[in-house]
Amino acid sequence: MGEGGDDDWFEDYDTDMSNASGGASDPGSPHQEHSDGGDSASSSGDDADDGYQERAAAEGSTDQRKRLYTVIDRANLRRMQDEALTQVQSILGCSSTTARALLIFFSWDAETVLGTLAERGQEEVYKRAGLLSQAEEVPQACGDAGAAAGSSDEVTCGVCMCEGPRQEATTMECGHTFCNTCWREHLRISISEGLSRRLKCMAAGCGVVCEEPKVKKLLKDNPPLVAKYEQTLLESYVDDNKRVRWCPSVPHCGNAIRSKELHCEVDCTCGQAFCFACCGVQHSPATCEMQSEWQKCVKDGSETSSWLNANTKPCPKCSKPVEKNGGCNLVLCRCGQAFCWLCGQGTGRQHTWTNIEGHSCGAYKEEAEARADEAQRSLKRYLHYLTRYEANLMASRLEPALRQECESRVDTQMQSVVTSMSDFTWLNEALDQLFLARKCMTYSYIFAYYMFGQTMFKEDFTPETNAINQALFEDKQGQLEMEVERLSHLLESPWPLSHQMMERRMAVINLAANIDVRLRKLYEVIECDIVPQVASRGVGIAPYKGKHAEAAGDSAQEIYRQAAAGEPGPSNSSLLSSDVVDLTAADSDDDRPGARAKGKGRAEAANTGRSKRKAGS
Amino acid sequence: MPMDVGRVQKEIRDIERDRASGVTIEVQGNSLQKMIGCLKGPSDTPFEGGTFYVNIELDDQYPFVPPKMRFITKVWHPNISSANGAICLDILKDQWSPALTLKTALLSLQALLSSPQPDDPQDAVVARQYLGSLPEYRQTAKQWTDTYAHTQQVVGLEAKVQQIVEMGFEREQAVVALRAAAGDENQAMEILLGA
Structure with a gap:
């Protein structure tokens, strides 16, 4: 990973993250999941240790993944909001109230604020956002209906219709004056009804937003209300912002996510993994629409019921569905009731091949037959995809167990004296890759079910193009599946003797790299071949979020190079502990709660390791 | 906080004093929370000559929340329900301002009678008729006025x-x-x- 590569994302990363991680981030801390570009660049410079380079590469790609979105915690919410406010304020030279009103009106998109201002002119934009343009601000010193003459010491409040001293009345920016008691009541009711974002002046037809300092001054005797007001203003940065969403974790972790893309898979620092667009589970390469349709389907088993409808008839006596498994049209239910398959009416048992005694119900209907065929075909198709979807889902449920198993093997290996291997980054990376591939496989079945089903995308594909697409997709999917199963098998099978461990390591690394390539090929087919053909609807698919998403080839080669050079060779103590750092780093990259808890114990080891190594060099 | 009785009393006095406005108000009971407003059908409209009664209910938070108003008299109008008299008018909803009064609200209702807003209807049937065949609408509205709101009955x-x-x-x-x-x-x- 070159320095130049760091620079190109460093720019936007800086605005997003340098504040988010704040001054608290210690460059030496092993928990550098949010480490900014400066850190990894400088640290890879300060240490030329091979194990360390691997780690820097891993970090770099994690950051690349993080590039699409930023996790904002409570403390940083205010800072990010203030930043947006300051930006607009400094360009327009307006008050923070004005800036806030504009930003709220334009969903916190500063570019749109400035763009629309330039396009439509200040007056129109300000008016729509409930603001006075600067030209208007000055002259309206004394108001109309509501406010009394400016010079007098007494003012008549237009709300309570009482006269009162001027010092107990407040005039808002728009020039409308009302007594403080009425203002307070108005603010109290508006804030408790959740209208804090746009506290309007009380005058009829005046939509001007009340200034923050005056609101706070009026409410100074009611701190809870002020707190609620401020909280709502603060949360508006998330609630009204199209690019920012709350993390859907329950109980809520307090974090918000800012994403550059709507279709993006987010892993919050709290461990919650979700799709930014629908806030549900991550489901790439299936679209949100496919996912929700599929879940509905799975939930109500509607395909099953449609098959039942087409292929069974309820017994007229016990109402259980009865399938005809051969023979003539007289069907005998398990309960003993006989009925006519054609019309479903109960009959006696006396019959011949052609008729039932005392029963006549007209001709056989071809249409019904065709319907049954169609329903059965579609059910078979559904079951095909369902089985594969569920098999992969089941395999993903076993992930934590596999990870745990691997970790305990690592621990055993580390404790044994005659160890030739001390770096297990590769193992963690392979596990990550396997799990990611499993997830993609799972949802690729949903994708295929809808994409090639000729229902959701009926208008987009002719049967011929559909067949080509399906063949292309299934080819890539098949290749991926094969590699996934191989890696899964390799990781689950017992470890060989230590001298064969290097071979196993190479095989695992190879397979993981292969899977990554296959996944990218699969996404390529989806994104470049299939999706562009769709015109009937938007197809938003979150991109592949592989660790090696872009630099995969490079880092794999890097690993090959090291492996070929027979590293890591000597098991001296300083190298050993520095390799533990690698494992921890990979762990915490993962952001899983389990991995987190584990990472803690290792953090100390990592710290000591680092200091040792520093002393050594 | 209980209702601002002082303001409501002042509002009522103001309406009583200003006979020319064409709206009147009458309090129900002792609490000042229920009253019946009355407005004359504007001239040059199908409502001319009619007298329309409006049920008014005031919340404890009045005037910081809008008064609840509903026509008692049956009216054929796109923004008024022909079934229950519910009114669709912005100032009785989100555009309410504490500086508005019962009188201005009643006057707004009067204005609503003369200029219906069929794009934001309360009664879809009436609105469709208003947009589809205006003469028919006028006729029905006039008929309803004659039947339900005629001055002679009052x-x-x-x-x-x-x-x-x-x-x-x-x-x-x-x-x-x-x-x-x-x-x-x-x-x-x-x-x-x-x-």
């Missing part, structure tokens, strides 16, 4: 209402019944007892 109405209220009926019920009975108190009583 002659002596107050006395009759009072009479019925004294017998223990709700005022609003009494007004509705009298209207339905075209001012005949005996028939109105029959309606009330039947209901």
Whole structure:
């Protein structure tokens, strides 16, 4: 990973993250999941240790993944909001109230604020956002209906219709004056009804937003209300912002996510993994629409019921569905009731091949037959995809167990004296890759079910193009599946003797790299071949979020190079502990709660390791 | 905080003083929370010559929240429900301002009668008719005005209402019944007892 590569994302990363991680981030801390570009660049410079380079590469790609979105915690919410406010304020030279009103009106998109201002002119934009343009601000010193003459010491409040001293009345920016008691009541009711974002002046037809300092001054005797007001203003940065969403974790972790893309898979620092667009589970390469349709389907088993409808008839006596498994049209239910398959009416048992005694119900209907065929075909198709979807889902449920198993093997290996291997980054990376591939496989079945089903995308594909697409997709999917199963098998099978461990390591690394390539090929087919053909609807698919998403080839080669050079060779103590750092780093990259808890114990080891190594060099 | 009684009293006095405005108001009971407003149908409209009664309810938070208003008199108008008299008017909803009053609200209702806004309808059937065949709408509205809101029926109405209220009926019920009975108190009583 070159320095130049760091620079190109460093720019936007800086605005997003340098504040988010704040001054608290210690460059030496092993928990550098949010480490900014400066850190990894400088640290890879300060240490030329091979194990360390691997780690820097891993970090770099994690950051690349993080590039699409930023996790904002409570403390940083205010800072990010203030930043947006300051930006607009400094360009327009307006008050923070004005800036806030504009930003709220334009969903916190500063570019749109400035763009629309330039396009439509200040007056129109300000008016729509409930603001006075600067030209208007000055002259309206004394108001109309509501406010009394400016010079007098007494003012008549237009709300309570009482006269009162001027010092107990407040005039808002728009020039409308009302007594403080009425203002307070108005603010109290508006804030408790959740209208804090746009506290309007009380005058009829005046939509001007009340200034923050005056609101706070009026409410100074009611701190809870002020707190609620401020909280709502603060949360508006998330609630009204199209690019920012709350993390859907329950109980809520307090974090918000800012994403550059709507279709993006987010892993919050709290461990919650979700799709930014629908806030549900991550489901790439299936679209949100496919996912929700599929879940509905799975939930109500509607395909099953449609098959039942087409292929069974309820017994007229016990109402259980009865399938005809051969023979003539007289069907005998398990309960003993006989009925006519054609019309479903109960009959006696006396019959011949052609008729039932005392029963006549007209001709056989071809249409019904065709319907049954169609329903059965579609059910078979559904079951095909369902089985594969569920098999992969089941395999993903076993992930934590596999990870745990691997970790305990690592621990055993580390404790044994005659160890030739001390770096297990590769193992963690392979596990990550396997799990990611499993997830993609799972949802690729949903994708295929809808994409090639000729229902959701009926208008987009002719049967011929559909067949080509399906063949292309299934080819890539098949290749991926094969590699996934191989890696899964390799990781689950017992470890060989230590001298064969290097071979196993190479095989695992190879397979993981292969899977990554296959996944990218699969996404390529989806994104470049299939999706562009769709015109009937938007197809938003979150991109592949592989660790090696872009630099995969490079880092794999890097690993090959090291492996070929027979590293890591000597098991001296300083190298050993520095390799533990690698494992921890990979762990915490993962952001899983389990991995987190584990990472803690290792953090100390990592710290000591680092200091040792520093002393050594 | 209980309702601002002082302001409501002032509002009522103001309406009483300004006879020219064409709107009047009458308090129900002692609490100042229920009243009946009355407005004249604007001239050059199908509502001309009609007298329209509006049920008004004030929340404890009035005037910081809008008053609840509903037509008692049946009206054929795109923004007023022909079934229950519910009104679709922005100032009675999100555009309410504490600086508005019952009088301005009633005057706005009057204005609404003369300029319907069929794009934001309360009664879809009426709105469709208004947009589809305006003459037909005018005719129906006029008919409804004649049937339910004609001035002649109002002659002596107050006395009759009072009479019925004294017998223990709700005022609003009494007004509705009298209207339905075209001012005949005996028939109105029959309606009330039947209901």
